[in-house]
Amino acid sequence: AQENLLLAAAYVSDAQYNRNVPFQTSPQAIRLYCFYNHWTMRVATYIFICVDLSLALFEEPALFPLPFVATALAEVLCLAAFSARLVHFAKVTPQMVFWKDTKNICIMVTIVVTLIDLIIYGSLEAVHIHSIRWTRALRPVFLINFPESRQIRRAFRSIRNTLPDILYVFLLFLFSVLMFSLMALKLFGDRGLKTADGAPYFTNILEIAFELYVLVTTANNPDIMMPAYNVSWWYSLYFITYIIINTYIFMSVFLAVVYNNYRKHLKNEIRKLAYLKRHKMIQAFNILKVKVGTEFVVKEAAWKQLAKVVTPDISSSHLELLLRISDEGQQGYVDKMNFLRLADLLNIQVVTINLRRHPLEAWVPRVYQSSMSLLVQRMVQHRIFVWAYDVIILINAICIALDEKHPFISYAEWLFLALYIIEILLKLYTYEPRAYLGRKQFWNWFDVLIIIAALVATMANAAIQSARKYNSRQILDIVLILRILRLLRVIISIERFRVIVTTLINIGPTMLTFGGLVFVVYYTFAVIGMEMFHGKVQFFDPNFTSPDALVCGNPALKGSAFARDRYCKNNFNDLASSFVVLMELTVVNQWHVLAGGFALVTHQAAKLYFILFHIVVVILIVNIFIAFILEAFFVAY
Amino acid sequence: AQENLLLAAAYVSDAQYNRNVPFQTSPQAIRLYCFYNHWTMRVATYIFICVDLSLALFEEPALFPLPFVATALAEVLCLAAFSARLVHFAKVTPQMVFWKDTKNICIMVTIVVTLIDLIIYGSLEAVHIHSIRWTRALRPVFLINFPESRQIRRAFRSIRNTLPDILYVFLLFLFSVLMFSLMALKLFGDRGLKTADGAPYFTNILEIAFELYVLVTTANNPDIMMPAYNVSWWYSLYFITYIIINTYIFMSVFLAVVYNNYRKHLKNEIRKLAYLKRHKMIQAFNILKVKVGTEFVVKEAAWKQLAKVVTPDISSSHLELLLRISDEGQQGYVDKMNFLRLADLLNIQVVTINLRRHPLEAWVPRVYQSSMSLLVQRMVQHRIFVWAYDVIILINAICIALDEKHPFISYAEWLFLALYIIEILLKLYTYEPRAYLGRKQFWNWFDVLIIIAALVATMANAAIQSARKYNSRQILDIVLILRILRLLRVIISIERFRVIVTTLINIGPTMLTFGGLVFVVYYTFAVIGMEMFHGKVQFFDPNFTSPDALVCGNPALKGSAFARDRYCKNNFNDLASSFVVLMELTVVNQWHVLAGGFALVTHQAAKLYFILFHIVVVILIVNIFIAFILEAFFVAY
Numbered sequence A, B: 001a002q003e004n005l006l007l008a009a010a011y012v013s014d015a016q017y018n019r020n021v022p023f024q025t026s027p028q029a030i031r032l033y034c035f036y037n038h039w040t041m042r043v044a045t046y047i048f049i050c051v052d053l054s055l056a057l058f059e060e061p062a063l064f065p066l067p068f069v070a071t072a073l074a075e076v077l078c079l080a081a082f083s084a085r086l087v088h089f090a091k092v093t094p095q096m097v098f099w100k101d102t103k104n105i106c107i108m109v110t111i112v113v114t115l116i117d118l119i120i121y122g123s124l125e126a127v128h129i130h131s132i133r134w135t136r137a138l139r140p141v142f143l144i145n146f147p148e149s150r151q152i153r154r155a156f157r158s159i160r161n162t163l164p165d166i167l168y169v170f171l172l173f174l175f176s177v178l179m180f181s182l183m184a185l186k187l188f189g190d191r192g193l194k195t196a197d198g199a200p201y202f203t204n205i206l207e208i209a210f211e212l213y214v215l216v217t218t219a220n221n222p223d224i225m226m227p228a229y230n231v232s233w234w235y236s237l238y239f240i241t242y243i244i245i246n247t248y249i250f251m252s253v254f255l256a257v258v259y260n261n262y263r264k265h266l267k268n269e270i271r272k273l274a275y276l277k278r279h280k281m282i283q284a285f286n287i288l289k290v291k292v293g294t295e296f297v298v299k300e301a302a303w304k305q306l307a308k309v310v311t312p313d314i315s316s317s318h319l320e321l322l323l324r325i326s327d328e329g330q331q332g333y334v335d336k337m338n339f340l341r342l343a344d345l346l347n348i349q350v351v352t353i354n355l356r357r358h359p360l361e362a363w364v365p366r367v368y369q370s371s372m373s374l375l376v377q378r379m380v381q382h383r384i385f386v387w388a389y390d391v392i393i394l395i396n397a398i399c400i401a402l403d404e405k406h407p408f409i410s411y412a413e414w415l416f417l418a419l420y421i422i423e424i425l426l427k428l429y430t431y432e433p434r435a436y437l438g439r440k441q442f443w444n445w446f447d448v449l450i451i452i453a454a455l456v457a458t459m460a461n462a463a464i465q466s467a468r469k470y471n472s473r474q475i476l477d478i479v480l481i482l483r484i485l486r487l488l489r490v491i492i493s494i495e496r497f498r499v500i501v502t503t504l505i506n507i508g509p510t511m512l513t514f515g516g517l518v519f520v521v522y523y524t525f526a527v528i529g530m531e532m533f534h535g536k537v538q539f540f541d542p543n544f545t546s547p548d549a550l551v552c553g554n555p556a557l558k559g560s561a562f563a564r565d566r567y568c569k570n571n572f573n574d575l576a577s578s579f580v581v582l583m584e585l586t587v588v589n590q591w592h593v594l595a596g597g598f599a600l601v602t603h604q605a606a607k608l609y610f611i612l613f614h615i616v617v618v619i620l621i622v623n624i625f626i627a628f629i630l631e632a633f634f635v636a637y
């Protein structure tokens, strides 16, 4: 019976968390499976993934250099942990299923390949031959393929499903770009025109195709048009046509195709999840069912035991509440329909509405109920109290905008801080503190945390200042930021603003999925970029104006837009810098300058790296992000 | 009876073309109304609107200067025509309705105001005082407000309906920009940093706010970040946060709000149109109905007369067909349900499926049916024929890409032209010509027209070349373009490409509505821009390197990015140039350079003009355009 209960609990738990892992039903396997799903094991896996990914910070080209032995040891440790996790999973799941799952194969192959790469690299390093640690680009495979990263995997699936549809549009788009390139070559190639830099204009079909691809991203508009436009107004029509067709229509069609697939895919996923959840709950029901009269039901005792096994820390009042809902007729058993709802019921967060009295009322009832105290309470609850504080925030904003070096304004800061603290204390006095700082009271928490942080930082700053007679720049920066973040409270007072912000906050967790997706792609591109471009571009202090500093330490950049715009710090010399460069490429503007610079210091083919990044991140991922925001807002607004 | 028929015909015609003009039902008013709707009157109105709008080409600052008297006379003529059209409309529609309609009031006010402006400007001009013809910016009012421009008006209504929802998001967005500006001022203002140009970095809150607004459009990324990023890697987080919140999230929310409103609005409009159409058809039915048995019907004779009045050029076979559909039981009358469908039936384009024999078969049946001729026909219909021509097109593309100055390739061009002509002749030989060039055969038409145009242009070029021993550059350009457009035929061979292109072509007419919308906004902004900026920036020949030419003839531009990027031809010195500048502003890239340049030659407040343009065109119109493409593709794909 105990074993049946555990099996049923495993099904219910899987249904509750939308896990879809087929597991063996022997008692031992179930215990292993529960252990596999235990939060400590999952957290440990994530920690090892983090360590593995963060190794890129310490490997050449490193932000914080460590010897190869250290990083190699850490990596082997991580690989061992991943292997253990995988072996654990293999014990839990049926063999057939295990070997058919691409996720597991992916992880195994990556582990083996990484080990081989480590050994080769290490032995070559031992004889002082420098080779490439190319499997570092595969590390995100672990992040994607462990069953815990369902969300990111779903986003990847969404992209993969979009590919066939995108492909034809993309080919047609490329065809259009090539046609226009040919036209540009014929129209402008033999006129001896020069760009603003003095370079020949539109003379090479490959360069034209690249420039026109850049024009699709708008990054070189209108510069690319100017030489032809200077010759005749009519040539602007060529570029306007190009932009309408390729930038506006094709890019919108990409968004349309991605969005369409996203919606279709989302619907299918939701339907499939609902089906699987129901299926698992039916399995759990079939294990525990007993026959009462003509129908199969689950006895109250079994139901309670099950709920307690699934959620060990459930409070008894909560459990009673769930039972009251599931056994409406109070017949001592839960029927099938109500039983199937259990997983969803457990997911509902119960907000205990607080009709409790204020603690002060319990401790000093006479003081708290005095007419003076009641007046204060009514004042705090009054609308004018809110308005008064909005005015204070406005005055505070003006004071911040003015120069704070004036002593009066620097004192005013303390006054404002005091006023905000008084406000919070008054509110805590008026409202029941546990209700005021309840789980869903986002804005109250925001208020309190910002004020406490500002108080701590301001005091720390003052302490340092009086002790060492100077301002710590870091702490001062934090104080400044906190001081300005306080102004965000104005949003609370305007209903429509609150609605928009609440919507944005609600879609926050899913946005984090995109964060994970972007991180995976960034990481892979960063590692490849570091292998290709590290050390080619050097950053010098901006006040340093030696000829070497002006060309970022690479003479190939002489006269280039990259050097002219002082982009030396946009390099692939460590992971952090690489991520910033990739962010700039995502934003798209000036990406052709970056691509051109790195092509100059290596080879023109390096531009392919940047084009591929644009296709993957901007055309696919950013469009899925936009599709996601659109869908989320349609549902919420 | 005749009058009743005319009235019913007016209702049916209105239903057919979705016109929603209440008109008086007296026989005289109906005749006036029919005349009002006559195509000659509508075309005349459009001609006058075009003339009125094109006056901006001839007025100071003019592309083709004309004396003020000439343009003023033309404008008065146009205004007279508009007044006449309005008076005509007033005679047709009930007085109450006429005076309640904002459209009419708008037109009247614009006519009066324009006349006053003309008189003032003219009299001041007579005493040699130069003033501003500000009512020129109002000219698009005529294009929007005449009942014929229903589509553009609908798009404007769509924008107007979006405004309240957009407003709050926009205010929140502005609030966010201001918060970040304040933060930037505090974080970076007192560090004495310099931009790549050597200008002080982030020291003035207004300039910061503008720069950060520009960053939302991504136009100054990553330049705006570099000075701070050069100091410390951590400061890049400030900019990344800013971009994620304001560029990605807020801009997507704008698109979501616009799209959401667009969909809602579209649904309402379609529902309303359907309701009005049905209402008008019921009115028509009630006029013509007679009682047969227990139900009201329209007799066949009356029905036929009505259809003939509504569409005078309907063929009798077409009419018989419609009657057969409407009177299914052949009872000699049309019942109410079938009568209401008349407007839709008339809108259906009847494609007469051609089972006709090939004309050659009728003329020379023996030759056409000979085994040789049949072989040719079977060959042309064969798949390999299509493939062979795809290969020819590919070879042609390669030849074009190679240098055409080589005599062999220049002869090859004639060969290709001959091959394409032979292909078309063969197809016309094989397929029935009227079917081959039917109304819906877009690709066949495309083929034939491109080839004929290429033939004409190539021959014209050859003729000029042999006569005057030189190539006319204009004709050569056209020949080149046509030669490359021919390659588009490759699309026909690939099914998926054809689907995408057909979808795009089908939404073409509605895209023209956006063209109209954009034109109206561009025109207004261009006229205002010309008044503000004309003559401030001069274009010199690009080979001309005098110091004056390098600063676009305005010393205020010395050292500016505008002059450095050689943007002198991006000016407001005539309507055509203004439109190109506005197009560049729509594409957004480098718009801050343009805005900065025009602010330098006038006043910093001029940047507001460019910000306003960005809000109206990019945030509103481009987003509606994207929403439209998304919706169209969801329906079609």
Ligand code: NA
Binding pocket: A217, A218, A219, A588, A589, A590, B217, B218, B219, B588, B589, B590
């Ligand atoms: Na851009």
